Amino acid sequence: MLEPFKAYVKRRMEEGCLNVVVLFDEIKEQGYAGKTTMLRYFMSPLRPTVISQATERYVTPPGKQAQVVWGLFKTKWNNTYKRLYAFVMVLGYSRMLYVGLLKMSGSIH
Structure with missing residues (x-):
């Protein structure tokens, strides 16, 4: 067939x-x-066989490297929308994660 x-x-x-x-x-x-x-x-x-992994882990010695992201979010806070900033850092060796949040004064629309 x-x-x-x-x-x-x-x-x-x-x-x-x-x-x-x-x-x-x-x-x-x-x-x-x-x-x-x-x-x-x-x-x-x-079908072709997969030769490598889709992602490869990037490993560094302790204290050598970190990845950082800074983001802006809009959230409802006390019935008004506020800006919320987030600082995120991941250490390259241990994969320890740190998240810091900061709320800015004033409302946004």
Whole structure:
């Protein structure tokens, strides 16, 4: 049932389309009468294997590095909206987290 569509599916996978649902919809429009299970089974050994992790942990010696973020938020405070600033720091070695909050006077709209 899938045989007439295998070359098309392989070509689309080489182009980078690895989504079974997308390819199923495409070959269904071309006359494929099977189900996604058969397509998924065919595509499985053709998928590229993951060689590296999606993220890699960046490790530094103690006291060497930290990441800092400064953010502004709007929050309702005593029935008025106020600016709330947050300082966030994560140490590179221990991953210890520090969060400091500061509320500014005056209301915002």
